[in-house]
Amino acid sequence: MYNLLKGKRGIISGALDQNSIAWKVAEKAHEEGASFVLTNAPIAMRMGEINALAEATGSQIIPADATSVEDLTNLFTQSQEILGGKIDFVLHSIGMSVNIRKKIPYPELNYDYFQKGIDVSAMSLHKMLSVAKKLDAINEWGSVVALTYMAAQRTYPFYTDMADIKAMLESIARSFGYHYGVDKKVRINTVSQSPTKTTAGTGIKGFGDFYDYADAIAPLGNADAESCADYCITLFSDLTRMVTMQNLFHDGGYSSTGVSDKVLYNLGLEKE
Numbered sequence: 464m465y466n467l468l469k470g471k472r473g474i475i476s477g478a479l480d481q482n483s484i485a486w487k488v489a490e491k492a493h494e495e496g497a498s499f500v501l502t503n504a505p506i507a508m509r510m511g512e513i514n515a516l517a518e519a520t521g522s523q524i525i526p527a528d529a530t531s532v533e534d535l536t537n538l539f540t541q542s543q544e545i546l547g548g549k550i551d552f553v554l555h556s557i558g559m560s561v562n563i564r565k566k567i568p569y570p571e572l573n574y575d576y577f578q579k580g581i582d583v584s585a586m587s588l589h590k591m592l593s594v595a596k597k598l599d600a601i602n603e604w605g606s607v608v609a610l611t612y613m614a615a616q617r618t619y620p621f622y623t624d625m626a627d628i629k630a631m632l633e634s635i636a637r638s639f640g641y642h643y644g645v646d647k648k649v650r651i652n653t654v655s656q657s658p659t660k661t662t663a664g665t666g667i668k669g670f671g672d673f674y675d676y677a678d679a680i681a682p683l684g685n686a687d688a689e690s691c692a693d694y695c696i697t698l699f700s701d702l703t704r705m706v707t708m709q710n711l712f713h714d715g716g717y718s719s720t721g722v723s724d725k726v727l728y729n730l731g732l733e734k735e
């Protein structure tokens with residue numbers, strides 16, 4: 464442990480179960496000395512697993528639907544009361560696409576589902592930031608991290624509407640990063656993570672094959688949820704205080720690799 468977050472106050476969204484990336488971030492943030500509030504959609508609370516995390520990290524839970532400005536206002540207001548001051552870091556770890564869940568192909572997207580996906584997975588970041596800014600709830604040099612995926616830059620057919628939604632999420636991080644940076648020196652980044660075996664991840668059609676493919680391309684292999692959490696902690700810490708408005712790849716080198724020997728040999732193309 465490095466005490467990287469000693470004395471810092473945070474809000475961590477999206478811890479559904481032990482596989483969730485947010486779950487690992489909460490564990491690491493606790494190890495690094497932070498105090499924080501956990502939040503998730505009221506419907507996710509019913510599964511009750513988050514209680515174990517709250518107990519293990521000494522944190523309180525505030526249910527909030529990330530699409531509701533009212534819920535988010537309550538989240539930021541109450542979090543400051545519980546933690547005893549302004550917030551230093553926020554994790555946005557929220558993603559949901561009904562089109563993906565229902566395995567609807569991209570050319571045939573259902574637009575009601577598409578809009579829902581945008582609201583839950585991208586606009587929610589804008590809402591969080593807007594609420595926080597209005598309430599002046601985040602300390603100067605505070606850090607906000609949202610999780611994204613490389614389908615925002617390159618096409619992955621089975622990622623359907625989430626590709627477009629992640630592109631919007633990354634754009635919101637840049638756009639809001641400007642305004643919040645100028646006004647309050649708050650920094651906002653997205654972390655573009657490897658395929659990871661979580662509820663959201665494994666819900667994607669063909670996830671297993673695609674996970675193995677990415678693993679075979681990346682020189683370091685796929686980054687797991689725990690190392691993603693480590694990276695998020697560095698972004699919450701003061702060691703990265705001049706990093707903002709970036710989309711940061713955390714993928715074992717996947718995004719910079721055209722092809723790997725592993726993939727070529729498996730395909731038998733090395734003989735040609």
Ligand SMILES: NC(=O)c1ccc[n+]([C@@H]2O[C@H](COP(=O)([O-])OP(=O)(O)OC[C@H]3O[C@@H](n4cnc5c(N)ncnc54)[C@H](O)[C@@H]3O)[C@@H](O)[C@H]2O)c1
Nearest residue numbers: 477479483484504507529557558610658659661662663664
């Ligand atoms: N798993 C992967 O392969 C992968 C790769 C890159 C990026 N990501 C991103 O990481 C983030 C976290 O996902 P995960 O993989 O840990 O899966 P997860 O299923 O554990 O987490 C997704 C979370 O979103 C929450 N959520 C859904 N609707 C909500 C709402 N209306 N309000 C508040 N919370 C809501 C869920 O309850 C859940 O806790 C997502 O943004 C996801 O797109 C995941």
